[in-house]
Amino acid sequence: MTRHLRVDEPIHDSPLDQMAQGVLGQPLNRLEGPLKVSGRATYAAESRPRGMAYGVLVQAAIPAGKVLGIEDAPGAIAVIQDKRMIRYAAQGLAEEGPKAGPEEVEYMGQAIALVVADSLEAARHAAQNLKIRYDVQDVPVDPTAVVPELPPKKQSSTGDLDKAMQQAPFSVDAVWHTPTHAAAAMEPHAAIAEWDGDSVTIRAGLQMLSSNRKQMADALGIRPKKLRLLAPYVGGGFGSKLGINAEAVAAAIAARELGRPVQVVMTRQQVFDLAHRRSETRQRIRLACDHEGRLTGIGHEALVSNLPGSDFSEPVTQATPFTYAAAHRQIVHAVARIHRSCAGSVRAPGEAVGVTVFECALDELAEAADIDPVALRLRNIPTVEPDTERPFSSHKLAEALHEGAERFNWSERRPPRQRVEGEWFIGMGMATAVRVNQLVEARAKVTLGPDGRAIVETDMTDIGTGTYTILGQIAAEALGLPQERVEVRLGDTDFPPATGSGGSFGAASSGTSVYLACEEVRQQIAKAMGCEAVDLTLQNGLARAGNVEKPLSDVIQSPLVGEGYVEPGKTEKSVRQATWGSHWAEVAVNRWTGEVRVRRMLGLFSCGRILNEKTARSQCLGGMVFGMGIALTEALEHDPRDGHAVTRDLGEYHIPCHADVPHLEVHFVPERDPYVGPLQAKGIGELSICGSGAAILNAIHNACGIRVRDLPATPDKII
Numbered sequence: 001m002t003r004h005l006r007v008d009e010p011i012h013d014s015p016l017d018q019m020a021q022g023v024l025g026q027p028l029n030r031l032e033g034p035l036k037v038s039g040r041a042t043y044a045a046e047s048r049p050r051g052m053a054y055g056v057l058v059q060a061a062i063p064a065g066k067v068l069g070i071e072d073a074p075g076a077i078a079v080i081q082d083k084r085m086i087r088y089a090a091q092g093l094a095e096e097g098p099k100a101g102p103e104e105v106e107y108m109g110q111a112i113a114l115v116v117a118d119s120l121e122a123a124r125h126a127a128q129n130l131k132i133r134y135d136v137q138d139v140p141v142d143p144t145a146v147v148p149e150l151p152p153k154k155q156s157s158t159g160d161l162d163k164a165m166q167q168a169p170f171s172v173d174a175v176w177h178t179p180t181h182a183a184a185a186m187e188p189h190a191a192i193a194e195w196d197g198d199s200v201t202i203r204a205g206l207q208m209l210s211s212n213r214k215q216m217a218d219a220l221g222i223r224p225k226k227l228r229l230l231a232p233y234v235g236g237g238f239g240s241k242l243g244i245n246a247e248a249v250a251a252a253i254a255a256r257e258l259g260r261p262v263q264v265v266m267t268r269q270q271v272f273d274l275a276h277r278r279s280e281t282r283q284r285i286r287l288a289c290d291h292e293g294r295l296t297g298i299g300h301e302a303l304v305s306n307l308p309g310s311d312f313s314e315p316v317t318q319a320t321p322f323t324y325a326a327a328h329r330q331i332v333h334a335v336a337r338i339h340r341s342c343a344g345s346v347r348a349p350g351e352a353v354g355v356t357v358f359e360c361a362l363d364e365l366a367e368a369a370d371i372d373p374v375a376l377r378l379r380n381i382p383t384v385e386p387d388t389e390r391p392f393s394s395h396k397l398a399e400a401l402h403e404g405a406e407r408f409n410w411s412e413r414r415p416p417r418q419r420v421e422g423e424w425f426i427g428m429g430m431a432t433a434v435r436v437n438q439l440v441e442a443r444a445k446v447t448l449g450p451d452g453r454a455i456v457e458t459d460m461t462d463i464g465t466g467t468y469t470i471l472g473q474i475a476a477e478a479l480g481l482p483q484e485r486v487e488v489r490l491g492d493t494d495f496p497p498a499t500g501s502g503g504s505f506g507a508a509s510s511g512t513s514v515y516l517a518c519e520e521v522r523q524q525i526a527k528a529m530g531c532e533a534v535d536l537t538l539q540n541g542l543a544r545a546g547n548v549e550k551p552l553s554d555v556i557q558s559p560l561v562g563e564g565y566v567e568p569g570k571t572e573k574s575v576r577q578a579t580w581g582s583h584w585a586e587v588a589v590n591r592w593t594g595e596v597r598v599r600r601m602l603g604l605f606s607c608g609r610i611l612n613e614k615t616a617r618s619q620c621l622g623g624m625v626f627g628m629g630i631a632l633t634e635a636l637e638h639d640p641r642d643g644h645a646v647t648r649d650l651g652e653y654h655i656p657c658h659a660d661v662p663h664l665e666v667h668f669v670p671e672r673d674p675y676v677g678p679l680q681a682k683g684i685g686e687l688s689i690c691g692s693g694a695a696i697l698n699a700i701h702n703a704c705g706i707r708v709r710d711l712p713a714t715p716d717k718i719i
């Protein structure tokens with residue numbers, strides 16, 4: 001039986017709080033950790049089906065045009081050119097789902113063919129020696145050199161911002177640039193496809209199996225039922241594995257054509273070329289406030305880019321309409337159609353760069369109006385969503401600001417250039433963290449056996465975030481079992497379809513479906529005990545009702561199966577759902593070299609119920625490091641002549657490394673959100689990315705008096 005919940009109403013009293021187990025929320029270690037560090041967790045490229053051939057992707061050496069012909073190279077079994085591969089390699093499919101696309105080269109570096117051989121070396125050698133003839137087309141590759149288009153979707157504007165700017169005693173009007181960002185997951189994109197008659201099994205690095213299955217079936221022209229995707233372990237995705245990619249499509253096409261399993265693994269450089277990127281942005285921010293620091297005008301105009309015909313555009317201004325209130329607002333979002341690689345969701349799409357820039361602008365306004373940056377934010381927190389007047393589902397920004405200021409000793413902050421240690425200027429900065437929250441439909445199945453062991457099954461993925469562990473904790477809590485008696489099986493489309501990992505909605509959404517499946521099983525246990533489910537207590541493998549207490553093994557004769565299905569309902573529209581927090585940073589800026597060292601960072605986050613304090617904290621630590629990357633190091637540079645990605649490996653694309661990262665402190669602001677279902681838990685993965693870079697950039701200004709508006713803030717922009 002399936003327990004179905006549509007979240008139409010707030011749930012103020014969570015049944016989980018009545019349960020006696022106390023496993024949920026505990027900072028448990030990741031269950032699959034030992035498998036990963038000992039090499040026993042098999043990633044996409046690590047199985048070896050009999051007779052497997054090796055495919056190497058061939059990339060376009062022109063920015064746009066047609067492939068006229070490819071001359072086969074010796075040593076290859078086949079050179080496969082297929083329009084479907086080109087189509088899926090061009091546009092990415094992260095969120096939009098399958099659709100018809102181009103059959104021509106759209107950007108330099110795009111996959112245009114697959115060379116297959118008996119060994120990787122032979123395939124690579126053949127691929128390097130292919131002679132390819134092109135018909136080259138002249139296309140724009142620079143987002144500032146084209147007339148941008150305004151998407152049809154409503155732009156949020158009200159009042160008269162120009163007038164508000166003229167009349168305000170204090171204002172800021174400036175332009176920021178953020179560069180292209182790469183997801184840069186550690187595990188390169190890889191796939192192994194193996195056909196059995198008209199059915200195919202593909203092992204691949206993927207974040208969202210149920211939608212990936214539809215996309216892949218569409219790409220191959222088969223029914224989804226004929227396709228099984230396996231992704232039990234994924235070495236990070238950060239958005240780049242939300243949709244299917246060229247390697248999986250190519251492997252499946254080649255395997256069918258050759259009648260043997262085919263493996264395709266991208267090189268590190270190919271990952272940077274072929275996985276979608278976060279668009280570079282140009283952001284003009286206008287802010288106006290009165291003498292008390294109340295915002296009267298907010299302007300946020302964003303320019304992003306993508307390929308012609310691609311639906312996705314970096315939602316830079318996503319949080320701007322509801323983070324602060326102002327009577328006069330102008331929010332504009334424009335897209336430049338250019339021929340760089342496909343842009344898609346990367347590590348907190350929208351807010352990662354939008355909130356970061358906006359929070360830098362607020363710091364400039366605080367300085368102009370001579371108001372403490374924390375006070376400025378506290379003064380402008382809206383009580384309802386300004387655009388729609390909907391209430392917030394929960395809102396702990398003020399608490400995060402107050403507690404952060406206290407913990408960080410914010411009162412010790414001095415004006416710029418006044419704290420000096422040797423050749424270093426020391427400064428402090430802060431910013432608000434905000435990210436939209438979403439519940440997504442999800443299904444799960446739970447089986448409780450007479451041996452008192454439970455199995456959780458869903459096609460949810462664990463991309464290194466702790467899904468195995470938290471889903472196990474939820475089931476252990478709801479079924480009254482020690483955690484080690486719950487086995488969690490993920491990453492297989494044979495299991496009920498869940499959300500996949502993305503948009504910070506995975507844990508809370510798939511977790512709710514697991515909880516519902518357990519509720520269904522509890523109901524069956526209650527029936528066997530002859531009591532109502534509310535009167536049943538499950539603890540340590542025992543079932544208790546009134547004076548009767550029995551081991552589960554005495555109650556259950558044959559396996560009990562429950563399915564859970566959650567879908568968003570009225571609360572998705574009736575309230576504004578978001579997560580909140582505050583970022584704090586102290587930096588040292590070298591007065592001679594412009595080098596920035598982050599000395600300490602503090603983050604406070606409110607994300608509803610915390611399902612596992614350790615994995616939650618790890619998410620936040622990672623997000624704060626990404627903020628360091630946005631502020632100081634990360635840039636995927638494009639060649640201005642042809643648009644190709646230049647800094648295309650981990651040596652050139654600088655993610656902060658251990659030596660860059662100081663002590664980071666994370667605290668959770670206690671919160672339950674009744675509008676997101678019985679778990680009362682919200683997204684956590686991306687919030688800590690949103691604004692952490694601003695705290696660093698604001699600290700740089702506080703240290704040395706310099707504002708960097710062209711990110712990242714490398715030393716050349718500071719000295």
Ligand code: MOS
Pocket residue numbers: 207237238239240242345346347348349501502503504
């Ligand atoms: Mo995330 S960028 O939705 O993987």
